[in-house]
Amino acid sequence: MDKPFNNKAWFLVLPVFIVVAFSAILPLMTVVNYSVQDTFGNNQFFWAGTTWFSELLASDRFHEALWRQLLFSALVLLIQIPLGVLIALCMPRKGWGVSVTLVLMALPLLIPWNVVGTIWQVFGRGDIGLLGYALNSLGFSYNYVQDVEDAWITIVVMDVWHWTSLVALLAYAGLRSIPEAYYQAARIDGASRWSIFRLIQLPKMKHVLIIAVLLRFMDSFMIYTEPFVLTGGGPGNSTTFLSIDLVKLALGQFDLGPAAAMSIVYFLIILLLSWVFYTVMTQDEDANRKEGTP
Amino acid sequence: MESLTQSFAWMAWTWQTATFFTGIVALLVFMTIWERVSPSGERHGVLGITTTRGDRLFISLLGSAYIHLAWLGVMTAELWWASIISVVYALAVFRWV
Numbered sequence: 001m002d003k004p005f006n007n008k009a010w011f012l013v014l015p016v017f018i019v020v021a022f023s024a025i026l027p028l029m030t031v032v033n034y035s036v037q038d039t040f041g042n043n044q045f046f047w048a049g050t051t052w053f054s055e056l057l058a059s060d061r062f063h064e065a066l067w068r069q070l071l072f073s074a075l076v077l078l079i080q081i082p083l084g085v086l087i088a089l090c091m092p093r094k095g096w097g098v099s100v101t102l103v104l105m106a107l108p109l110l111i112p113w114n115v116v117g118t119i120w121q122v123f124g125r126g127d128i129g130l131l132g133y134a135l136n137s138l139g140f141s142y143n144y145v146q147d148v149e150d151a152w153i154t155i156v157v158m159d160v161w162h163w164t165s166l167v168a169l170l171a172y173a174g175l176r177s178i179p180e181a182y183y184q185a186a187r188i189d190g191a192s193r194w195s196i197f198r199l200i201q202l203p204k205m206k207h208v209l210i211i212a213v214l215l216r217f218m219d220s221f222m223i224y225t226e227p228f229v230l231t232g233g234g235p236g237n238s239t240t241f242l243s244i245d246l247v248k249l250a251l252g253q254f255d256l257g258p259a260a261a262m263s264i265v266y267f268l269i270i271l272l273l274s275w276v277f278y279t280v281m282t283q284d285e286d287a288n289r290k291e292g293t294p
Numbered sequence: 295m296e297s298l299t300q301s302f303a304w305m306a307w308t309w310q311t312a313t314f315f316t317g318i319v320a321l322l323v324f325m326t327i328w329e330r331v332s333p334s335g336e337r338h339g340v341l342g343i344t345t346t347r348g349d350r351l352f353i354s355l356l357g358s359a360y361i362h363l364a365w366l367g368v369m370t371a372e373l374w375w376a377s378i379i380s381v382v383y384a385l386a387v388f389r390w391v
Contacts, residue, residue: 026305029315033306045306050366050373057367268359275356279343 028267034260041254052261062262064237065245066269069221072241075156076163076220081213083160084167085205089197091172105165105172117229120158124230144231148238151231155239158226163219167212174205210281214274221270242266318355325351339391350391354384 035052037045056062091101111119124144126132135142144154178200186196224243227233233240233248240248246266250259325347334347345353358380365376 029311030305032314033308033311036308036311037306039306043303043306045308047308053363053366057363265363268356268363272356272360275352283343 031260031263034256035264036257038257048257052258053265056258056261056265061237061245062265065240065242068238068240069242072156072223073217073220076159077213077216079156079160080164080167080216081209084164084212085171085209087164087168088171088175088205089201091168093176102169102172105169108162108165109169111162113225114229116158116162117226120154120161120226121230124154146235148235151235151239155227155230158230159220159223162226163216167216170208170212171205174208175201178204206281210278213277213281217277218270218274221273321351341391343391345391347388350387353391354380354387357383357387 034045036048036050038048039045087105091105092098108116123129124132124142126136126143132142132144141147142150144150182200182204183196186200191199222243223241224247227239227241228244228247231239233244242262243266246259246262249255249262329347336344336346338344361380361383362373362376365371365373365379369375
């Protein structure tokens with residue numbers, strides 16, 4: 001069997017590795033150390049073994065936050081990926097419209113997370129917010145502060161508004177990389193619009209869509225600031241996602257041991273799901289490479 | 295030595311976690327040497343995915359973490375059993391995946 005990689009390239013990423021070692025690996029090691037101990041401050045620690053992990057895995061609070069998080073990420077991916085691709089397909093390919101569209105699409109991405117939360121917090125208010133006031137005037141009883149469904153809809157729509165642009169821009173970059181000859185060949189063959197999308201555009205967008213799915217999954221699974229600013233995790237705990245629950249545990253209750261155990265489980269879930277997404281989405285490519293087809 | 299210990303006191307090291315991380319690093323060093331001595335290339339295993347030896351190590355470590363978590367969540371017996379299952383699992387991954 002052939003050796004697949006040139007390992008000398010690793011020397012080029014050595015500086016990044018060193019930076020990551022200090023910014024990620026050492027903190028991760030510290031979290032592991034905290035997860036098996038208890039502390040009351042003053043840098044004093046007491047051995048707790050696997051107690052925090054056992055308690056966490058039996059905790060209804062953790063299970064509920066995890067299911068909310070999974071549901072949120074699933075909704076985000078199911079809406080943002082197809083919508084982003086659809087927008088990319090509708091974006092102009094030449095002329096002055098290209099620049100205008102690109103700038104408009106990039107705008108939501110430039111707004112900081114806490115500002116997005118604040119914008120939607122005001123936007124959704126029934127008394128002074130445009131969205132809340134308009135919906136209430138139309139006869140809908142909309143109140144994201146007290147109604148669970150309204151809170152969820154608002155958070156999902158807010159995230160769609162904030163991040164669909166990223167998917168659209170990535171998909172657009174993928175579309176722009178397709179040579180015109182492909183479309184000419186498709187026209188000569190009399191291919192339908194759907195066939196062109198399914199057999200030319202979608203396969204050519206595959207690489208950027210893998211990046212889009214991974215980025216959107218990891219980001220939505222770690223979402224904190226926007227829902228925290230908008231609903232604070234409420235009404236009740238209905239929008240308390242894992243990250244919000246983790247911060248409550250670590251900083252609100254100062255339970256650093258249990259919070260560290262939760263961080264590790266959280267990290268392992270993200271790691272597993274990201275690996276599954278990546279593996280499933282790149283398997284065709286590996287199979288093609290093995291068969292020698294492009 | 296004392297100052298070095300003081301410098302890393304904030305990391306709250308225990309001998310158990312230090313042993314764990316030393317084991318992981320030793321495993322990575324061993325795998326690197328193994329790959330240098332005998333390059334593995336890629337393989338299509340029972341999962342239907344293409345893996346390198348490094349991929350199989352990753353699958354083994356990640357799976358072992360989940361085996362330990364599942365054991366803690368479901369079973370009441372000693373955690374060593376989960377470690378033994380993990381070793382068997384890792385051997386199976388390296389043999390068939």
